[in-house]
Amino acid sequence: xxxxxxxxxxxxxxxxxxxxxxxxxxxxxxxxxxxxxxxxxxxxxxxxxxxxxxxxxxxxxxxxxxxxxxxxxxxxxxxxxxxxxxxxxxxxxxxxxxxxxxxxxxxxxxxxx
Amino acid sequence: xxxxxxxxxxxxxxxxxxxxxxxxxxxxxxxxxxxxxxxxxxxxxxxxxxxxxxxxxxxxxxxxxxxxxxxxxxxxxxxxxxxxxxxxxxxxxxxxxxxxxxxxxxxxxxxxxxxxxxxxxxxxxxxxxxxxxxxxxxxxxxxxxxxxxxxxxxxxxxxxxxxxxxxxxxxxxxxxxxxxxxxxxxxxxxxxxxxxxxxxxxxxxxxxxxxxxxxxxxxxxxxxxxxxxxxxxxxxxxxxxxxxxxxxxxxxxxxxxxxxxxxxxxxxxxxxxxxxxxxxxxxxxxxxxxxxxxxxxxxxxxxxxxxxxxxxxxxxxxxxxxxxxxxxxxxxxxxxxxxxxxxxxxxxxxxxxxxxxxxxxxxxxxxxxxxxxxxxxxxxxxxxxxxxxxxxxxxxxxxxxxxxxxxxxxxxxxxxxxxxxxxxxxxxxxxxxxxxxxxxxxxxxxxxxxxxxxxxxxxxxxxxxxxxxxxxxxxxxxxxxxxxxxxxxxxxxxxxxxxxxxxxxxxxxxxxxxxxxxxxxxxxxxxxxxxxxxxxxxxxxxxxxxxxxxxxxxxxxxxxxxxxxxxxxxxxxxxxxxxxxxxxxxxxxxxxxxxxxxxxxxxxxxxxxxxxxxxxxxxxxxxxxxxxxxxxxxxxxxxxxxxxxxxxxxxxxxxxxxxxxxxxxxxxxxxxxxxxxxxxxxxxxxxxxxxxxxxxxxxxxxxx
Numbered sequence: 031x032x033x034x035x036x037x038x039x040x041x042x043x044x045x046x047x048x049x050x051x052x053x054x055x056x057x058x059x060x061x062x063x064x065x066x067x068x069x070x071x072x073x074x075x076x077x078x079x080x081x082x083x084x085x086x087x088x089x090x091x092x093x094x095x096x097x098x099x100x101x102x103x104x105x106x107x108x109x110x111x112x113x114x115x116x117x118x119x120x121x122x123x124x125x126x127x128x129x130x131x132x133x134x135x136x137x138x139x140x141x142x143x
Numbered sequence: 144x145x146x147x148x149x150x151x152x153x154x155x156x157x158x159x160x161x162x163x164x165x166x167x168x169x170x171x172x173x174x175x176x177x178x179x180x181x182x183x184x185x186x187x188x189x190x191x192x193x194x195x196x197x198x199x200x201x202x203x204x205x206x207x208x209x210x211x212x213x214x215x216x217x218x219x220x221x222x223x224x225x226x227x228x229x230x231x232x233x234x235x236x237x238x239x240x241x242x243x244x245x246x247x248x249x250x251x252x253x254x255x256x257x258x259x260x261x262x263x264x265x266x267x268x269x270x271x272x273x274x275x276x277x278x279x280x281x282x283x284x285x286x287x288x289x290x291x292x293x294x295x296x297x298x299x300x301x302x303x304x305x306x307x308x309x310x311x312x313x314x315x316x317x318x319x320x321x322x323x324x325x326x327x328x329x330x331x332x333x334x335x336x337x338x339x340x341x342x343x344x345x346x347x348x349x350x351x352x353x354x355x356x357x358x359x360x361x362x363x364x365x366x367x368x369x370x371x372x373x374x375x376x377x378x379x380x381x382x383x384x385x386x387x388x389x390x391x392x393x394x395x396x397x398x399x400x401x402x403x404x405x406x407x408x409x410x411x412x413x414x415x416x417x418x419x420x421x422x423x424x425x426x427x428x429x430x431x432x433x434x435x436x437x438x439x440x441x442x443x444x445x446x447x448x449x450x451x452x453x454x455x456x457x458x459x460x461x462x463x464x465x466x467x468x469x470x471x472x473x474x475x476x477x478x479x480x481x482x483x484x485x486x487x488x489x490x491x492x493x494x495x496x497x498x499x500x501x502x503x504x505x506x507x508x509x510x511x512x513x514x515x516x517x518x519x520x521x522x523x524x525x526x527x528x529x530x531x532x533x534x535x536x537x538x539x540x541x542x543x544x545x546x547x548x549x550x551x552x553x554x555x556x557x558x559x560x561x562x563x564x565x566x567x568x569x570x571x572x573x574x575x576x577x578x579x580x581x582x583x584x585x586x587x588x589x590x591x592x593x594x595x596x597x598x599x600x601x602x603x604x605x606x607x608x609x610x611x612x613x614x615x616x617x618x619x620x621x622x623x624x625x626x627x628x629x630x631x632x633x634x635x636x637x638x639x640x641x642x643x644x645x646x647x648x649x650x651x652x653x654x655x656x657x658x659x660x661x662x663x664x665x666x667x668x669x670x671x672x673x674x675x676x677x678x679x680x681x682x683x684x685x686x687x688x689x690x691x692x693x694x695x696x697x698x699x700x701x702x703x704x705x706x707x708x709x710x711x712x713x714x715x716x717x718x719x720x721x722x723x724x725x726x727x728x729x730x731x732x733x734x735x736x737x738x739x740x741x742x743x744x745x746x747x748x749x750x751x752x753x754x755x756x757x758x759x760x761x762x763x764x765x766x767x768x769x770x771x772x773x774x775x776x777x778x779x780x781x782x783x784x785x786x787x788x789x790x791x792x793x794x795x796x797x798x799x800x801x802x803x804x805x806x807x808x809x810x811x812x813x814x815x816x817x818x819x820x821x822x823x824x825x826x827x828x829x830x831x832x833x834x835x836x837x838x839x840x841x842x843x844x845x846x847x
Binding site: 051052053083084085087088091115116118119120121122125 | 226227228229286288289290323324327328329389390391394395396399400402403406407
């Protein structure tokens with residue numbers, strides 16, 4: 031799992047690459063928590079995440095809730111079809127703001143800001 | 144997570160950190176820093192926890208339970224630092240192999256935990272398993288933190304239910320379903336709008352506990368088709384949803400997927416009832432495989448003859464020993480788990496008469512299991528529905544020990560309705576009972592003790608009930624010997640499909656007549672999946688072994704049989720609109736409220752003069768809506784007439800109160816679109832004192 035942070039159009043975008051599962055979820059959490067605290071909006075580029083396990087889904091939801099609890103926003107951009115299907119089937123998708131790619135994720139968050 | 148002072152290892156074994164576990168709850172449960180394992184065996188001499196990497200044939204480690212980890216007859220242990228997503232587990236039990244004494248310990252076999260909440264090994268439906276894998280059904284761990292967002296079981300009053308019996312896979316497996324993941328829980332979610340539009344508010348699913356579709360799988364010698372266990376009445380694990388019914392089963396996420404489905408059904412006002420099979424397991428008899436119970440403690444879990452053979456009250460090889468206190472508690476734990484964790488609204492108990500037998504098979508006057516379930520605090524609002532018979536000849540329809548809680552699949556309703564429908568003589572008196580919710584069977588229990596049905600998964604579909612005189616089960620590979628012969632069916636003149644328009648019109652009419660009976664009866668109606676669009680199984684009345692277009696719901700029928708679908712929808716909507724049809728308690732035939740009319744009155748070709756003679760095939764009744772629900776929720780007058788005779792008959796209508804008039808809602812003698820109106824748009828009768836009911840027809844009138 032690698033995570034890299036950029037600023038695009040004044041918005042913080044984190045690109046995640048690799049699988050999010052029981053092994054990598056703690057790392058994802060550690061990396062993202064301070065970013066959530068420092069930003070009121072965050073786009074996660076998920077296009078290089080091919081697999082999210084149950085534990086991975088749970089960590090993402092905890093992060094999302096953490097963001098919501100301090101009035102900041104989180105969008106998942108560029109979910110692969112496979113990952114989005116799994117999230118839909120397990121009910122997790124309903125909780126998130128999703129966008130087809132990073133630019134539309136930025137636009138979505140700016141529109142609702 | 145609150146810190147605990149006792150979650151530290153007290154010893155290590157081959158690098159694994161351990162400490163004595165909590166005996167309760169049984170099963171494998173994720174706790175802070177580790178997993179708590181607990182399993183019961185009374186007669187084992189030792190127990191070993193076997194851990195695997197997901198899917199591996201060889202164990203990661205085998206950890207014998209130290210003697211100080213045993214409390215009573217339970218072995219419990221906490222193992223720290225496991226990867227809860229990739230670990231699989233099972234047990235080895237050592238003990239005597241002495242079948243005569245009931246013991247069949249087999250320490251070389253890794254055993255599935257009866258409390259396993261996720262079971263791997265059959266992750267994708269129909270993928271042929273590795274037959275050489277010694278540990279075929281593998282315990283896994285489950286997250287129990289699904290976010291229900293305030294959902295809870297709906298607790299719809301039983302009198303308001305319209306139940307739809309469906310196969311979780313069969314509903315969406317057909318190519319015509321147009322879903323992304325056919326045959327799965329998530330696909331079923333896509334069909335919720337259909338169920339809602341149909342008007343049903345309870346979905347009763349055929350077994351969804353983990354079972355092995357490859358049990359007794361074989362090729363049909365005639366057709367070469369693969370025959371497998373499609374229905375699933377053969378439980379491998381009572382606490383685990385069937386992985387192969389989940390699109391995410393291959394990732395082990397079936398728990399979340401099923402919960403997401405249930406949450407969505409609830410959001411749409413639809414309850415979930417599970418068909419549960421506690422009468423036997425997938426382990427068969429002496430020849431069957433050792434998967435779990437047999438090797439854990441055979442003598443406790445199964446009913447055995449004095450010689451140590453398996454009693455076979457289930458007709459499938461073994462019988463779960465459900466009135467043994469340990470087994471009884473397992474059943475209770477299981478149902479509580481499904482009610483509390485999955486928000487299940489009700490349970491239908493397969494061959495429930497077995498649950499009232501003692502460990503030697505004798506029927507108990509006061510069966511502890513049934514009493515326990517009836518009074519359990521967590522199950523208190525769950526519907527408990529008994530299939531009140533078993534394969535050992537115990538038939539308890541009307542006499543099932545109910546404790547004021549249990550209702551029954553009313554098998555006598557089914558038989559009576561079928562006989563009356565096809566025009567058998569001598570049925571009107573019984574049919575009148577059936578229409579009232581069978582007070583002759585459930586006098587002290589109320590109408591909602593009766594789950595009324597004419598068809599269910601076991602037997603003909605409604606279309607086949609009016610298209611076949613005989614079963615046609617050749618595709619099952621048993622030379623047409625299997626399946627029931629007491630179908631009380633009538634083919635309307637031709638056996639099977641025909642293009643004779645007269646026969647087809649009559650069949651449609653008969654299906655509509657049956658729907659009218661079901662929806663106009665007091666009690667709880669149950670519809671079989673697809674009957675609303677005249678689904679056929681080509682005369683096969685025992686399709687347990689077919690996972691094919693024979694059993695799948697063909698969604699093309701929505702268009703080709705749209706007239707039937709419209710008829711069902713409107714009829715169900717009428718039932719929901721008229722509380723006079725939905726009384727919890729039996730109607731009395733008296734005018735307790737002095738309205739001038741009895742709550743229910745019986746009529747025939749002459750008003751107020753029902754014909755209950757042997758030759759009679761006509762029957763009519765009127766409900767005085769002022770009596771609806773004890774007079775608390777007044778309704779219109781409703782008049783329903785059935786003519787099962789092959790000649791049309793005129794029926795004199797009872798006089799309505801001053802100012803009210805009769806309006807026609809249904810007349811099955813009329814072709815589409817005149818067979819039924821929209822609810823509330825009924826047509827005023829020109830002739831208010833008399834109606835002609837065509838041959839083999841039914842009418843419904845509203846007086847307002």
